[in-house]
Amino acid sequence: MLKTTSFVAAVSVLASAALGPSVAHADVKIGFIATLSSPAGYIGEDERDAFKLAVDEEGGKLGGVPIELVVEDDALKPANAKQAADRMIQSGISLFTGINFSNVLAAVVPSVIEGGGIYVSLNPGPSTFAGEKCNRNYFVASYQNDAFHEAAGLGANQLGYKKMVLLAPNYQAGRDAIEGFKRTFKGEVLTEIYTKLDQTDFSVELARVRSLSPDAIFQFHPGGAGINFAKQYFNAGLNKTVPMLIPSFSMDARMVAALGNAADGVYASAIWSTEIDLPQSRAFVASFKKAYARTPTIYAQQAYDTAKLIGGGLHAVGGDLTRRDEFRTALRAAKFQSIRGKFAFDVNQHPIQDYYLTKFELNKSGEIVQSIVSKVAADKHDAYVAQCKMD
Amino acid sequence: MILFLEQLLNGLQYGAMLFMLASGLTLIFGIMGVINLTHGSLYMVGAYCGAFAVAHTGSFLAGIGAGVLGAAVYGIMIELAVIRSLYRRDHLYQVLATFGLILFTNEAVSLLFGRRPPLMNIPTMLVGSVPVAPGLDYPVIRLAFIAAGMMVAIGLWLLVNRTRLGMLIRAGADDREMVDALGVDIRRIYTIVFGLGAALCGLAGIMAAPLLAIEIGMGEKILITTFVVIVVGGVGSVRGALAGALLVGMADSLGRAYLPQVMQMLLPPSTAETLSAGLISASIYLLMAVVLLIKPLGLIPVRHA
Numbered sequence: 001m002l003k004t005t006s007f008v009a010a011v012s013v014l015a016s017a018a019l020g021p022s023v024a025h026a027d028v029k030i031g032f033i034a035t036l037s038s039p040a041g042y043i044g045e046d047e048r049d050a051f052k053l054a055v056d057e058e059g060g061k062l063g064g065v066p067i068e069l070v071v072e073d074d075a076l077k078p079a080n081a082k083q084a085a086d087r088m089i090q091s092g093i094s095l096f097t098g099i100n101f102s103n104v105l106a107a108v109v110p111s112v113i114e115g116g117g118i119y120v121s122l123n124p125g126p127s128t129f130a131g132e133k134c135n136r137n138y139f140v141a142s143y144q145n146d147a148f149h150e151a152a153g154l155g156a157n158q159l160g161y162k163k164m165v166l167l168a169p170n171y172q173a174g175r176d177a178i179e180g181f182k183r184t185f186k187g188e189v190l191t192e193i194y195t196k197l198d199q200t201d202f203s204v205e206l207a208r209v210r211s212l213s214p215d216a217i218f219q220f221h222p223g224g225a226g227i228n229f230a231k232q233y234f235n236a237g238l239n240k241t242v243p244m245l246i247p248s249f250s251m252d253a254r255m256v257a258a259l260g261n262a263a264d265g266v267y268a269s270a271i272w273s274t275e276i277d278l279p280q281s282r283a284f285v286a287s288f289k290k291a292y293a294r295t296p297t298i299y300a301q302q303a304y305d306t307a308k309l310i311g312g313g314l315h316a317v318g319g320d321l322t323r324r325d326e327f328r329t330a331l332r333a334a335k336f337q338s339i340r341g342k343f344a345f346d347v348n349q350h351p352i353q354d355y356y357l358t359k360f361e362l363n364k365s366g367e368i369v370q371s372i373v374s375k376v377a378a379d380k381h382d383a384y385v386a387q388c389k390m391d
Numbered sequence: 392m393i394l395f396l397e398q399l400l401n402g403l404q405y406g407a408m409l410f411m412l413a414s415g416l417t418l419i420f421g422i423m424g425v426i427n428l429t430h431g432s433l434y435m436v437g438a439y440c441g442a443f444a445v446a447h448t449g450s451f452l453a454g455i456g457a458g459v460l461g462a463a464v465y466g467i468m469i470e471l472a473v474i475r476s477l478y479r480r481d482h483l484y485q486v487l488a489t490f491g492l493i494l495f496t497n498e499a500v501s502l503l504f505g506r507r508p509p510l511m512n513i514p515t516m517l518v519g520s521v522p523v524a525p526g527l528d529y530p531v532i533r534l535a536f537i538a539a540g541m542m543v544a545i546g547l548w549l550l551v552n553r554t555r556l557g558m559l560i561r562a563g564a565d566d567r568e569m570v571d572a573l574g575v576d577i578r579r580i581y582t583i584v585f586g587l588g589a590a591l592c593g594l595a596g597i598m599a600a601p602l603l604a605i606e607i608g609m610g611e612k613i614l615i616t617t618f619v620v621i622v623v624g625g626v627g628s629v630r631g632a633l634a635g636a637l638l639v640g641m642a643d644s645l646g647r648a649y650l651p652q653v654m655q656m657l658l659p660p661s662t663a664e665t666l667s668a669g670l671i672s673a674s675i676y677l678l679m680a681v682v683l684l685i686k687p688l689g690l691i692p693v694r695h696a
Binding site: 037038039041042045170191192193194195196197198200201203204205207208211223224225226227228231232235236237254255257258259260261 | 394398401408506508509510512519530532599601602603604605607609644648651664668669671
């Protein structure tokens with residue numbers, strides 16, 4: 001046994017010597033905590049697969065540095081994620097990403113950054129960490145949560161809606177959605193309807209919408225509730241008279257597949273769509289489809305970009321994460337080609353980026369795609385950056 | 392007025408859906424004395440089996456058949472494998488075992504059908520709306536839901552009160568040992584009751600599938616409301632389940648429809664909004680508390696000799 005181990009060690013030393021500059025270091029470990037079980041498991045699956053795709057395309061490397069991805073499932077439970085993070089920190093991992101939900105993120109980020117580790121968020125950007133509590137060890141490569149809803153408000157202005165009804169579930173993210181929308185929407189809000197968090201049937205709310213006959217509605221219902229809402233909206237025939245506007249994570253590629261034609265004609269604010277006219281995006285969509293035989297969701301795009309961003313940082317320090325300051329500076333410079341187009345970090349290390357108004361519609365081959373209608377905001381900052389005093 | 396009528400219909404439709412779930416649960420709880428948390432999972436199994444059949448045959452009737460049959464078969468399987476050995480145990484054991492079955496079922500379904508929610512369109516015969524009153528068009532599928540609920544109510548009433556099996560079920564609920572001693576295989580009757588409850592769940596699942604997301608864990612969302620229904624109605628009583636389902640359905644729907652407006656008339660807007668949102672979420676539990684204060688055994692408790 002001992003013989004074998006030392007033999008393997010000898011071979012790997014020889015092998016890494018042959019590889020050149022990375023000789024001093026073992027593979028860089030990245031802690032990837034994702035929601036892989038629970039109904040939202042498909043989201044974590046897409047994020048993990050897209051991240052892996054970026055690593056695989058480089059032959060197991062990011063930015064020329066060999067990577068070992070340590071994946072753990074949080075089952076959408078903050079406590080699970082915290083335990084997983086603590087275990088990983090103890091095993092010496094100092095670079096983390098993967099979490100998809102704001103409440104899970106809130107449980108993990110403090111322990112990672114207090115220990116000097118770095119967290120790069122590939123999806124949630126809660127307001128809590130965007131303003132006063134911004135931290136130099138915490139990066140958000142996706143968006144600040146409110147910005148999506150603010151972009152939807154801008155989209156509503158562009159579409160010329162004057163009177164709208166807003167609907168969201170009665171919890172923090174739902175209230176944030178409505179606040180964010182109202183921040184930029186210039187017309188009149190006829191009423192705000194708060195639904196129950198576990199509500200599955202929306203007939204009552206739809207009847208109210210019909211009786212108020214607004215120009216359009218803005219609604220935010222994530223996951224299954226979003227499918228329910230859109231299906232019932234379509235069934236009630238409301239889509240013919242009252243257009244629906246949503247933030248695009250309320251209707252990802254999986255949800256569109258479950259909705260069929262009920263998705264046709266829905267407007268959404270977005271930072272990216274499979275239809276965006278950029279060569280790097282087309283290449284990503286093609287290679288994701290080839291590798292996994294399904295259409296990538298927005299979550300996949302964000303995870304892929306996050307991997308590339310991390311790759312840029314690792315390249316700058318040659319995979320040596322102990323050069324923490326240089327690594328952070330390199331991340332902040334964001335030297336990577338984002339598949340969503342332009343990307344830069346703001347003072348609070350959240351993105352400055354473009355937002356689009358998109359529309360789900362049938363294309364020539366009879367599939368529902370999310371086509372770009374217009375750009376509603378260019379180089380948009382988030383609402384909290386002024387409160388951030390980065391040390 | 393038209394809006395009020397529409398909201399009443401919405402309440403009725405929600406009540407019909409709750410009744411299909413609650414009638415089975417109340418029979419199992421009342422007659423077999425088993426707290427069955429897996430009940431919601433059977434609803435999910437029905438929806439998945441139905442959607443699978445519809446996707447492969449294109450016929451909604453085949454979907455109904457597959458949903459009902461799939462849920463019933465799965466129900467009977469878990470009765471034979473797990474529930475059967477728990478009849479004489481404490482409720483805590485049953486809660487633990489059936490909670491475990493929820494986790495098991497969720498994972499089993501995601502292994503079999505995948506995690507992506509399947510697509511299920513509204514069947515062509517139930518597409519669109521029909522006028523039910525001047526100026527009020529109501530979706531056909533929701534009317535079909537109400538009709539299905541009524542048929543289940545009548546069917547169950549006939550089954551329990553007019554058939555030999557119903558008589559045995561009632562007798563078994565009152566005195567298990569005596570029925571056993573008279574040479575009736577009570578275990579077989581329990582299996583049938585469990586299968587029947589499961590079949591009704593499957594029916595609710597496949598009826599709801601065109602309107603709802605068919606997803607892992609869809610049953611847990613409805614399970615607690617179903618328990619509220621049977622507690623309000625009186626545990627073990629099918630008539631109680633009907634009354635409870637209608638009451639809870641109406642309270643929930645009308646509360647969601649009118650509480651915000653009423654609150655806005657009485658209070659300043661900012662408090663009204665927060666308070667009404669909270670009250671809406673709590674409305675059915677408030678209803679349950681009030682009912683239990685007045686009638687501790689529920690609206691229509693089972694009469695025991």
